[in-house]
Amino acid sequence: MLAIDGTNLVLGRAASQIAKKLLQGEQVHLVNAESMIIHGNPKQIIEKYTQRRRIQHKGTPEKSPSWPKIPNLLVRRIIRGMLPWKRSRGKDAYKKLFVYVGNPKKLEAKKLDNAEFKSANRHITILELCKNFGYA
Secondary structure, three states: EEEEOOOEHHHHHHHHHHHHHOOHHHOOOEEOOHHEEEEHHHHHHHHHHHHHHHHHOOHHHEEEEEEOOOOOHHHHHHHHHOOOOOOHHHHHHOOEEEEEEOOOOOOEEEOOOOEOOOOOOOEEEEHHHHHHOOOO
């Protein structure tokens, strides 16, 4: 079991490393998912994810792709995009991923070195992004 602290980690870099660990068969617990960071212009990031949330099939809207507005589910969905989801190998790996808001189980989590946020450039946290979707 691997416990990772998501505080000030760049989401894309951390998600790719987590996906690799999952495909190797490890069980991954990601804590503090709401404080992960996405680099870039916050307005453009919010616009990009709101467009993804609005996509609907006209004939059968219930079969549309769903993008959650809850931080831990959004991070889980982003990591799912880096797994071979249509194969059993990817679905089995996805079942071993546990994402938490905060640290409810008091896990001793470690940091990922390569995914650390280092500069003060423009960015947005997952919590700020989800608040724009209507998350309380």
